[in-house]
Amino acid sequence: xxxxxxxxxxxxxxxxxxxxxxxxxxxxxxxxxxxxxxxxxxxxxxxxxxxxxxxxxxxxxxxxxxxxxxxxxxxxxxxxxxxxxxxxxxxxxxxxxxxxxxxxxxxxxxxxxxxxxxxxxxxxxxxxxxxxxxxxxxxxxxxxxxxxxxxxxxxxxxxxxxxxxxxxxxxxxxxxxxxxxxxxxxxxxxxxxxxxxxxxxxxxxxxxxxxxxxxxxxxxxxxxxxxxxxxxxxxxxxxxxxxxxxxxxxxxxxxxxxxxxxxxxxxxxxxxxxxxxxxxxxxxxxxxxxxxxxxxxxxxxxxxxxxxxxxxxxxxxxxxxxxxxxxxxxxxxxxxxxxxxxxxxxxxxxxxxxxxxxxxxxxxxxxxxxxxxxxxxxxxxxxxxxxxxxxxxxx
Numbered sequence: 074x075x076x077x078x079x080x081x082x083x084x085x086x087x088x089x090x091x092x093x094x095x096x097x098x099x100x101x102x103x104x105x106x107x108x109x110x111x112x113x114x115x116x117x118x119x120x121x122x123x124x125x126x127x128x129x130x131x132x133x134x135x136x137x138x139x140x141x142x143x144x145x146x147x148x149x150x151x152x153x154x155x156x157x158x159x160x161x162x163x164x165x166x167x168x169x170x171x172x173x174x175x176x177x178x179x180x181x182x183x184x185x186x187x188x189x190x191x192x193x194x195x196x197x198x199x200x201x202x203x204x205x206x207x208x209x210x211x212x213x214x215x216x217x218x219x220x221x222x223x224x225x226x227x228x229x230x231x232x233x234x235x236x237x238x239x240x241x242x243x244x245x246x247x248x249x250x251x252x253x254x255x256x257x258x259x260x261x262x263x264x265x266x267x268x269x270x271x272x273x274x275x276x277x278x279x280x281x282x283x284x285x286x287x288x289x290x291x292x293x294x295x296x297x298x299x300x301x302x303x304x305x306x307x308x309x310x311x312x313x314x315x316x317x318x319x320x321x322x323x324x325x326x327x328x329x330x331x332x333x334x335x336x337x338x339x340x341x342x343x344x345x346x347x348x349x350x351x352x353x354x355x356x357x358x359x360x361x362x363x364x365x366x367x368x369x370x371x372x373x374x375x376x377x378x379x380x381x382x383x384x385x386x387x388x389x390x391x392x393x394x395x396x397x398x399x400x401x402x403x404x405x406x407x408x409x410x411x412x413x414x415x416x417x418x419x420x421x422x423x424x425x426x427x428x429x430x431x432x433x434x435x436x437x438x439x440x441x442x443x444x445x446x447x448x449x450x451x452x453x454x455x456x457x458x459x460x461x462x463x464x465x466x467x468x
Contacts, residue, residue, distance in 0.1 A: 132217070133213055133217065136213060136217060136220070136255075137211050137213065137220075139260060140211055140213075140220050140222070140253060140260050141209065141211060143253070143259075143260045143262075144206075144209065144211075144222055144224070144251070145206060145209075147262070148204040148205075148206065148226075149204075150188065151187060151188055151189060151192060151200065152185040152186060152187060152188055153168070153170045153179075153185060153186055153187075153188045153262075153265060154168065154184075154185050155167055155168045155169070155170060155179050155180055155181055155182055155184055155185065155186060156168065156181070156182060156183045156184065157261055157262075157263050158256055158261060160256050160257070160370065161254045161256040161261040161263060161370070162254060162261075162263045162293075162367050163292075163293040163294060163367060163368075164181070165181075165291050165292060165293065165294060166180070166181065166263075166291045166292065166293055166365050166366070166367040167180050167181025167182060167263075167291070167365075168180070168181070168261075168262065168263045168264065169181075169263070169264050169265075169288070169365055169367075169385040169410075170186050170188070170265055171265070171266045171267070171268075171385060171408050171410060171433075172186070172187065172188065172189075172190065172267050173189075173190040173247070173267055173268060173269050173435065173436060173441065174190060174435055174436070174437055174438060175284055175285035175286060175435040175436075175437055176285065176286045177190075177267075177286075177435070178285070178286045178287070178288055178387075178408065180288060180289065180291065180365050180385070181289075181291060181365075188265075188267065189202060189204060189228060189247075189267070190228075190245070190247075190267075190269070190438060190441055191230055191245075191438055191441065191442065193230050193231055201230065201231045201240065202228065202229060202230050202231075203228075203229045204226050204227075204228050204229075204247075205226065205227040205228075205229065206224050206225075206226065206227075207224070207225040207226065207227050208224060208225040209222065209223075209224045210222060210223045210224065210327075210329070212327045212428070212429075214369070214380055214381045214414055215380065215414070215416070216372045216380050217255065218254065218255050218369045218370065218372050218379060218380060218381065219252065219253065219254050219255065219369045219379075219380075219381040220252070220253045220255075220260070221250070221251070221252045221253075221381075221412045221428065221429050222249075222250065222251050222252075222253070223248075223249070223250045223329055223331075223429065223431075224248075224249045224250075225246065225247075225248065225249075226246070226247040226248070226249050226267075227244055227246065227247075228244065228245040228246070228247045229242050229243070229244055229245075230242075230243050230244075230245060231243070245269065245441065245444070246269070246270065246335075247267055247268065247269055248266075248267070248268045248269075248270060248331060248338075248431065248433070249265070249266070249267050250265070250266045250329075250331070250410060250412075250429060250431040251264060251265040251266070252264040252265075252381075252383050252410075252412055254369050254370070254381075263367060263383070264367070264383050264385060264410060264412075266385075266408070266410040266431045266433070268331075268333075268408075268431070268433030268434075269433075269436050269441060270333060270334065270335035270433075271333055271334070271335070271434055271436065272334055272335070273332070273333055273334045273337075273353055273354060276333060276405065276434050277354065277355075277392050277393075277394045277403060277405070278394055280392070280394070280403045280404070280405050282404060283389070283404060283405070283406040284405075284406060284435065285387070285406050285408070285435045286387075287362055287363045287387045287406075288363045288364060288365055288385060288386065288387055289363065289365070290363050290364060290365065291365040291366075292364075292365065292366045292367075293366060293367050293368045295368060295376070295377075295378055297368065297377075297378035298366050298367070298368050298378075298382060300425055301366065301368075301382035301384065301413040301425045302364070302366045302382075302384060304321055304413060304425045304426075304427065305361070305384045305386070305411045305413070305427065306360075306361055307321060308321040308322060308411075308427055308430075309350055309351065309359045309360075309361075309388065309409075310351070310359065311351035311356050311357055311358050311359055313349065313351070315345075318345060318349065319345050320424070320426075321426065321427060322344050322345060322426065322427050322430075323344070323414075323416070323426045323427060323428045324341060324342050324344050324345045325341065326340070326341045327341075327428065328340065328341055328344045328428055328429070329344070329428075329429045329430070329431075330344045330427075330429075330430040330431075331430065331431045331432065331433075332350050332353050332432050333407065333432060333433050333434045334353065337353065350432055354390050354392040354405075355392060355393050356390050356391055356392045356393075357391050357392075357393070357402075358389075358390075358391040359388055359389070359390050359391070360388070360389050361384075361386045361387075361388060361389075362386065362387040362388065362389050362406070363386065363387050364384055364385065364386035364387075365384070365385050365386075366382065366383070366384045366385075367382065367383050368381070368382045368383075369381040369382070378415075380414060380415045381412065381413070381414050381415075382412075382413045382414075382415075382425065383410065383411065383412050383413070384409075384410070384411045384413075385408075385409070385410045385411075386408070386409050386410075386411075387406055387407070387408055387409075388406065388407040388408070388409050388432065389404065389405075389406060390404065390405045390406075390407055391403075391404055392404070392405060405434065407432055407433065407434055408432070408433055408434075408435065409430065409431065409432040409433075410429075410430075410431045411427050411429070411430050411431075412427070412428050412429040412430075413425045413426060413427050413428065414426060414428050
């Protein structure tokens with residue numbers, strides 16, 4: 074009596090996709106041609122792919138859109154809140170604001186500070202200014218925990234008042250950079266820097282010592298913040314060799330470095346090929362005076378280091394200028410903000426790199442109004458929106 078031939082059956086399981094593939098592969102190998110000689114060999118079994126391969130791109134697009142809305146709506150706000158939730162930034166650092174004026178520096182505490190310069194108002198206190206975005210750039214960190222932004226702001230303030238009761242509009246070009254941290258389901262701004270670009274030659278020639286307020290020192294308590302801080306100190310050094318500069322500064326298409334001069338807005342590879350900050354000032358030394366250094370939260374939800382760090386600082390610049398027939402030393406105080414990301418390097422290691430740098434010189438309201446009204450009217454005490462156009466000065 075002959076035993077019946079074995080029957081091939083399909084195995085059904087409720088396991089996940091990966092387990093199902095493993096089980097099917099094992100069944101094919103175990104049964105072999107002897108068990109199911111009539112089955113055709115279809116080759117190796119391919120593991121399943123991502124059921125939604127565009128998910129990460131979709132998430133990035135959603136986060137960027139939310140960030141864009143947050144930034145643009147923020148331009149309508151005249152103040153910046155330096156008090157930030159501890160889940161976004163350490164209380165020892167707080168949110169940092171650097172504005173256009175010499176004393177427009179604030180960090181931490183339960184307070185709000187003026188975001189824009191001048192802040193013109195009418196006779197009943199209504200705002201007369203407007204900040205309009207001209208070139209907004211948004212960049213997400215690799216782990217999506219933070220984002221840094223840069224923009225050219227067309228800051229519009231009223232000039233003189235015409236016979237028809239309308240103001241003549243004057244435009245002040247401003248630079249704006251900021252850093253946002255993802256806190257739960259929202260973006261929280263922890264760093265912003267607003268500046269008015271000025272010619273470096275004029276800054277050096279007109280320098281009258283260390284002008285402007287200094288930041289109070291503050292740092293995230295995690296020891297890992299020392300590494301990005303050391304990178305910034307080295308990156309601004311006057312004796313930094315070009316070969317090392319390429320290691321400290323990012324040069325991908327999203328990299329950005331802005332020095333005080335209006336012509337020095339460097340993108341991508343220009344960050345490395347253009348003049349460094351020290352060379353732009355012909356400086357013998359550049360150092361951090363005071364600083365605040367923060368770090369994004371641990372992406373794993375613990376107390377470990379984050380992947381994005383930032384440094385806000387006042388800088389001492391020992392420059393030189395021509396005085397008669399000889400060179401004369403001169404010292405200036407600048408303000409700088411630097412955003413760094415912990416990135417994979419070509420040699421397989423990870424290192425902190427500066428992805429965005431913004432250095433500026435302060436300018437007081439009187440000088441800024443002078444640029445709006447013209448040099449001939451810069452000594453007048455009356456602000457342009459407080460006088461008629463029919464006066465001695467006509468725009």
